Amino acid sequence: MDFGGKDKATYVKDTFNSIAVHYDLMNSLMSLGMDKHWRNFAVQRVGAKAGMQMLDVCCGTGQLSMELGKAVGSEGHVTGLDFSQKMLDVAKQSLIQSPNRDSIVFIQGDAMELPFSDNLFDGVTVGWGLRNLPDLRQGIREMARVVKPGGKVVSLDMAKPSLPVFKQAYWVYFEKLVPLMGKIWAKKSSAYQYLHDSAREFPPQQELVRIFAECGLSETHYDNLAGGVVAIVTGTKPRK
Numbered sequence: 001m002d003f004g005g006k007d008k009a010t011y012v013k014d015t016f017n018s019i020a021v022h023y024d025l026m027n028s029l030m031s032l033g034m035d036k037h038w039r040n041f042a043v044q045r046v047g048a049k050a051g052m053q054m055l056d057v058c059c060g061t062g063q064l065s066m067e068l069g070k071a072v073g074s075e076g077h078v079t080g081l082d083f084s085q086k087m088l089d090v091a092k093q094s095l096i097q098s099p100n101r102d103s104i105v106f107i108q109g110d111a112m113e114l115p116f117s118d119n120l121f122d123g124v125t126v127g128w129g130l131r132n133l134p135d136l137r138q139g140i141r142e143m144a145r146v147v148k149p150g151g152k153v154v155s156l157d158m159a160k161p162s163l164p165v166f167k168q169a170y171w172v173y174f175e176k177l178v179p180l181m182g183k184i185w186a187k188k189s190s191a192y193q194y195l196h197d198s199a200r201e202f203p204p205q206q207e208l209v210r211i212f213a214e215c216g217l218s219e220t221h222y223d224n225l226a227g228g229v230v231a232i233v234t235g236t237k238p239r240k
């Protein structure tokens with residue numbers, strides 16, 4: 001992929017800084033309003049319950065962190081981490097209206113080197129984040145490092161539908177319509193071209209399950225959502 005002469009991390013950070021204020025609207029439009037439902041499924045899969053301590057990596061505007069916040073309640077705690085200051089600014093603004101604001105904190109940090117000790121969190125999520133990392137395996141290893149033994153690591157991301165016709169229609173939508181929508185609503189077609197290109201390059205859900213296992217997670221599996229347009233990949237840190 002062409003990052004315009006920048007390294008991938010710088011390109012990704014600049015891209016998300018430039019679309020932060022339009023990000024939530026674009027997400028709802030592109031997913032036809034299904035993104036909230038997908039995030040709720042990820043919250044279920046990570047097993048978030050009242051009183052738990054959760055980490056949401058690449059939290060962006062904090063939508064998934066806030067869903068986790070509802071699940072852990074006032075006795076629990078959610079940390080959302082992202083390296084884009086502009087995405088975090090939107091997250092902090094949305095948090096003001098959240099009933100669970102006291103149990104959620106947003107911090108700036110790098111998913112490649114999480115600023116936490118080992119075995120700290122009851123569960124770790126990443127929503128549409130792994131695709132953006134310069135080293136996918138390093139990102140998964142970091143999430144596996146900071147989750148407690150028995151805790152889950154969950155990725156929600158673009159996947160590869162396999163149903164003929166639906167598959168072709170999906171890629172036409174993603175290749176032609178999404179960049180056009182990005183141009184109209186976010187005034188930034190290149191960012192949405194990157195979305196398409198990064199989704200094309202991202203390993204299919206079956207392969208991501210294998211990579212989760214390679215990174216030390218067990219009981220790895222995936223759930224297809226919306227016909228495999230999106231998938232949730234889950235792994236558990238072994239208790240030894």
Ligand SMILES: C[S@@+](CC[C@H](N)C(=O)[O-])C[C@H]1O[C@@H](n2cnc3c(N)ncnc32)[C@H](O)[C@@H]1O
Pocket residue numbers: 009012013016027057058059060061062063064081082083084087109110111112126127128129132133134
């Ligand atoms: C597509 S957004 C996903 C936001 C959010 N998780 C959601 O559910 O909508 C990807 C996010 O990953 C962040 N990101 C990419 N690489 C990162 C890294 N190395 N460290 C921290 N955040 C990163 C970007 O800044 C961006 O906010």
